[in-house]
Amino acid sequence: MLDAKTLFACLMVAELAGGAILAFLLLFWKHPSSGSRWSAGLWSMAYIIGGIGTLLLGLRGTLPDAVTLVLANFLILFGTGLRRSAIASFFDVPKRFWVAMAVGGLWLVLCLVPQFRNSLVARVNFNEAMMVFLVAWTIWISIRLNGEKLYTPVIYVISSAFECCAYAGMALYFSISTYPDYLTSFQSFALPYLLLAVLVSMVLSMISVVAMIVERSLRQYQQQAQEDALTGLPNRRAFFQRSEALKGKLAKDKQFAVVVFDLEEVKSIKQTYGRAMGDAILKLFGSVCREAETSNRVPGRLSEDEFALFCCGAEAEEMETLANRLMRRFSVSCHEAADGKLKPEVSTGIALANSEQTVERALEIVDRAVRDARKDVHARVKLFKLDENGRVQATQSSGYARLTPGHVSA
Secondary structure (H helix, E strand, C coil), X not given: CCCHHHHHHHHHHHHHHHHHHHXXXXXXXXXXXXXXXXXXXXXXXXXXXXXXXXXXXXXXXXXXHHHHHHHHHHHHHHHHHHHHHHHHHHCCCCCCCHHHHHHHHHHHHHCCCHHXXXXXXXXXXXXXXXXXXXHHHHHHHHHHCCCCCCCHHHXXXXXXXXXXXXXXXXXXXXXXXXXXXXXXXXXXXXXXXHHHHHHHHXXXXXXXXXXXXXXXXXXXXXXXXXXXXXXXXECHHHHHHHHHHXXXXXXXXXXXEEEEEEECCHHHHHHHHCHHHHHHHHHHHHHHHHHCCECCEEEXXXXXXXXXXXXXXXXXXXXXXXXXXXXXXXHHHHHHHHCCCCCCCEEEEEEXXXXXXXXXXXXXXXXXXXXXXXXXXXXXXXXXXXXXXXXXXXXXXECCCCEECCEECC
């Protein structure tokens, strides 16, 4: 048979252990985000404070009521209020510490009223109602603000909903029971099962909290592994992955295009004006490429001075127009940023292929187009088409391949 006193002790140990684990995670965790750091710290404080309150509540009859009744429940309510602040911090919304203070302060004020302080039902109903309110608030925040589409908040929502049900059951039980005081209620048959429900749901909540923080960190590491640190564009690996995924949705009678921009003068700019200036040029072109990003276009940085743009459902004229527009945009931006002193050149190649060809094969053809554009005295954009067997079907030259702030070759 379940023992209420044992379960009560387990609940206290679980809260203190959960707080200690989160404190340990915070202490040895390298490079957490600001929101995750604050959240872990607040969760740790919430569970430790709640655990101390549960410990004092379990000492009822041993210490004065001012400690085991008033202070103990204040700490439990205040700790639960901090849980709301912790989940708010995780999702980068206002923490509102005043909520925890307001709920705890209201409890202290009510304890000054003899009718409330001497009524077991009134005390329990108030406490459980506040616990349900605060935990339900964390559920609402988790559902409404999970813009990152994390999976672990769903586990937290389920476990916290179960916890709310356990608190509601506790309030209902004490409302219909005839036990004169809190200690006598420990001899009942139903209380151990209610405590077990609270214990299980709270342990699941603690686990899900840790999992939420870990999942966000993994997401951030994965994003960093697929993102070019300088420009913020997808790196070479991510560009291929996203392009192939987008190409997989392409109809068989449609074609795609891969456009490659080669910034030829970046190395010489770095040698002449320093690395910072060269990086500024690359960032500028990266921002120009990002402006062209749509649901059917994927920009990326392939190497030090080479950028690419994958486009679904593309036509030759459309892609040449797009390439020219991006290069003009870059040219004007460079002219404005450097006051006309820098003239970085851009060689551009375009490859059109049907959905049966791979992005990698199209990129091989684009590299050839870029080399041709670099050699062309007329400095034109080079466009190659691939047939169904991956062979070059036709070549076209039009538009602009090299642009300078003060001069455009045609």
